[in-house]
Amino acid sequence: MKRIGVLALQGAVREHVQMLESLGCEAVLVKQANDLEQLDGLVLPGGESTTMRKLLNRYELLEPIRTVAKQGLPMFGTCAGLILLAKELVDYESHLAVMDVVVARNSYGRQVDSFEVKLDIPEIGAAIPAVFIRAPHIVSVGEGVEVLAEHDGKIVLAKDDHLLGCSFHPELTSDARILEYFVSSMV
Numbered sequence: 005m006k007r008i009g010v011l012a013l014q015g016a017v018r019e020h021v022q023m024l025e026s027l028g029c030e031a032v033l034v035k036q037a038n039d040l041e042q043l044d045g046l047v048l049p050g051g052e053s054t055t056m057r058k059l060l061n062r063y064e065l066l067e068p069i070r071t072v073a074k075q076g077l078p079m080f081g082t083c084a085g086l087i088l089l090a091k092e093l094v095d096y097e098s099h100l101a102v103m104d105v106v107v108a109r110n111s112y113g114r115q116v117d118s119f120e121v122k123l124d125i126p127e128i129g130a131a132i133p134a135v136f137i138r139a140p141h142i143v144s145v146g147e148g149v150e151v152l153a154e155h156d157g158k159i160v161l162a163k164d165d166h167l168l169g170c171s172f173h174p175e176l177t178s179d180a181r182i183l184e185y186f187v188s189s190m191v
């Protein structure tokens with residue numbers, strides 16, 4: 005059974021745990037550095053990246069997560085989790101800075117803070133529901149980074165080798181295909 009950690013400091017933790025369990029994985033809550041031992045993959049959930057960063061500092065998790073990312077541990081960052089992974093952020097300092105993408109926060113304006121769309125993702129499937137909540141987007145990607153989905157002319161899902169990041173919340177729908185893609189083809 006694959007052991008997948010879920011960073012459990014803040015945000016949509018329980019939904020990821022449930023979806024991982026529905027895919028037959030063991031989900032491990034990651035709250036301190038030794039929880040990272042013997043994981044096959046790690047999910048960084050959505051929530052609020054500034055708050056998460058404060059908690060990553062407080063629980064001394066930033067450097068340990070960066071280290072395992074650099075060692076090749078597969079990671080999937082959703083929404084705020086993508087912001088944590090990005091090498092560069094527009095107007096903010098980066099956090100883990102491991103995924104070769106530039107990300108802008110809160111990209112979809114106030115009137116439409118939250119919305120759901122269906123995405124056709126050639127690698128994964130058609131009409132996959134995606135919930136955007138004060139969502140970021142990927143402004144540009146480095147060489148070798150695969151763009152897997154765009155919405156409204158903006159990159160919303162990309163893969164940099166063992167690191168996958170999306171703008172939206174796949175775990176807030178009942179469609180597990182993106183998480184399944186991560187678990188079955190990257191972990």
Ligand SMILES: NC(=O)CC[C@H](N)C(=O)O
Pocket residue numbers: 049050051052053054082083084085087109110137138139140
């Ligand atoms: N749903 C989310 O994860 C929103 C991300 C949030 N706007 C941030 O900047 O961290």
